[in-house]
Amino acid sequence: MSGGDRRGWRQCLLSGAVFAVCMAGTTLPTPLYGLYQAKFGFSELTVTVVYAVYAFGVIGVLLLAGNASDIVGRRPVLLCGLGFSAASAVCFLCATALGWLYAGRLLSGLSAGLFTGAATAYVMELAPSSGTSRATFVATAANMGGLGCGPLLAGVLAQYAARPLYLPFAVHLALVAASAAVLLRLPETVRERRPLSTVRPRRPALPPQVRAVFGPAAIASFVGFALFGVFTSVSPAFLSQSLDVDDRAVSGLVVALAFFSSTAGQLAVGRVGVARALPLGCACLLAGLALLAGALRWDLLSLVVLSALVGGGGQGLAFRGGLSVVAGASPDDRRAAVISTLFVVAYAGISLPVIGVGVLTGPIGLEGAGLVFIACMAVLVAVAAVYLLRQPERREGVRAR
Template sequence: MTPRQQWRPGYPVAAGVFAIGMAGTTLPTPLYGLYRQELGFSELMVTVVFAAYALGVIAVLLLAGHVSDEVGRRPVLLCALGLSAASALCFIFEGGLPALFAGRVLSGFAAGLFSGAATAAVLELAKPGQEGRAGFAATAANMGGLGCGPLLAGVLAQYAPWPLTLPFLVHLGLLAVAAVLTWLLPETVGNPRRARLRPEGLRLPPEVRGVFTPCAVAAFAGFSLLGLFTAVAPSFVSRTLGVDNLAVSGAIVCTVFLGSTLGQLLTGRLGVRRALPGGCLVLVAGLVLVSTSLAVRSLPVLVIGAVCGGIGQGLAFRAGLTAVGAAAPPAHRGGTISAFFLVAYLGISLPVVGVGALTLVLGLRGAGLAFSGCVIVLVGCVGLYVLRRPPAEE
């Protein structure tokens, strides 16, 4: 009897693999300041390096988002873990900007594969009656993993030797454990077959367009907040608030993703009609607190703003995804959801690069204030729209 037959792990193990994989995508977050000092590049280049990750995710969503439906979940998860390991090696043997870009693009490829295959594996491994818990496990693994990456890297970089190497060595060890667990996972796709990489296209049927636009704009705005914290929050904390502890920077970024996890949990209790406008309102409040923290240079206010903004992002994102998925006809649901994620990941990249460009003119503090003001207006308009025209419940 093989080990896989002796022990058949369920959805919690798949969620753990998901979390380990996603943690690697945010591992460099508190380290960008160290790279900037070592290589001598600007804040704008930090945001461009970060945005390379989102380009990798988008490329995979467009080209290979369907692959795990054909070849099976386990091979795609193993491939994603391999890409995560290759990304870590790029950072371990980093020799300049090209290696950083390569590491971030590979990390984006891995995240793009994880987002579909791991989510599906977690849901499909749930036994009857466990569907609700499995859905939350997938959400918690995604956002929790993204939050744990900066926390792990910040603590190791601050209190352990080799700050630019040890976090990635530790993650390589976790990836090895995740690979073993993935090999033991039951395959949930019947009759796997060879897949061909081909652009799937983004289908947006007419009946979903009225719901899609406000939901996708809310997702864009919420992900732009996540992108801001993931790319440049450590620089804000260090250069604007005067806190140089990398563990503190990593913990602050972690709070945004923990807030998002909490917001997504609350969405199920509030329902889509209340969660979407409510999430926009809470996101606006979080952005106001973040901009206030920059104006008055207050770390506690920044932390409260991070939690509040994360909750708002989580509420709006899950509500929007639920509404879009419910409105899309079954034949076009996959393409519609892919389009939704594409808009969201544009939000995590394009505005952040804009912030980096603004730092050259306005400085970090001024760029952060300008960013917050623009997103507040955007989210406020979306919130008012969905308050007047709430989407239907699933």
């Protein structure tokens, strides 16, 4: 390996570490919601709304400034994202009322919205040109691995260290500062930069040739992200109330397993093939939902863990498979807009169904609300799966691509 390649891989890995730090901040509060409930006295519905505010921040950035890093450069956008991440941590550190939690989650969503596309592109651009596949792995692992590390870190610190509502965010703030220092030493990869004033909002767009494949990909993405939303917002409460699992490290680990399994599922697409990834992902999502229903019905921790593993793997397969199919069907000059539309649908899945679970928790309880959620999501996935099975000629077209 030449010196240039070694330098490229070092920069690629460093940018991946920065990516992971930012994404970890977005899931850091997950095992702490029970403590905030006890401190501020709010309901399970409020937990889900606080969680969902994050998705609104992500969607807003994707719609208004999703292409900003292509125009002003990767590093300015990523530094701005780290700034939002730091501001989010400060909000949680200063939280003396519920409003601080809303502000922290919104800022966290803004940071993730800026990082999701820009950091993925940056990681791949810093890698040597011969290592595209490995760079994709680094970007995928940094994104989903970072999301998994957030609840794991917060859960361990909250369970075994002092000041559980402060220490996780203080540690994250230090990691953000170190990440900013690393980012300032990395090179810019956008050659022709333009002023910030040239950034324009992008409307969701679906060219005619994309619409047929977009439907099942969007449904599977919606359900997969909704499953993540339920795991990260209400699973700690279920573990505590129904299974008497009050260990926050265990709660954080269960959530982390879903994200780590998603990473494995995305990486498996290379072996499974794009044509099979989406239908197989739908099947795994159905299995994950069934396991979660069993966990809710019989109060079994083992089924919760299996649901996280199987459902997370299915989400990874379905999302990367769907993204590949949609991107492949999109014309070159509309691809970014189409992909942004898919992300908007996916992040809608994190917010709307989760709030629905919170609304139903009051009248029918957490387990009943969870079963209603599972039934609705299972119907959606089944519709997508049936559509895919009835379109063999479309799958052949993807395989040929």
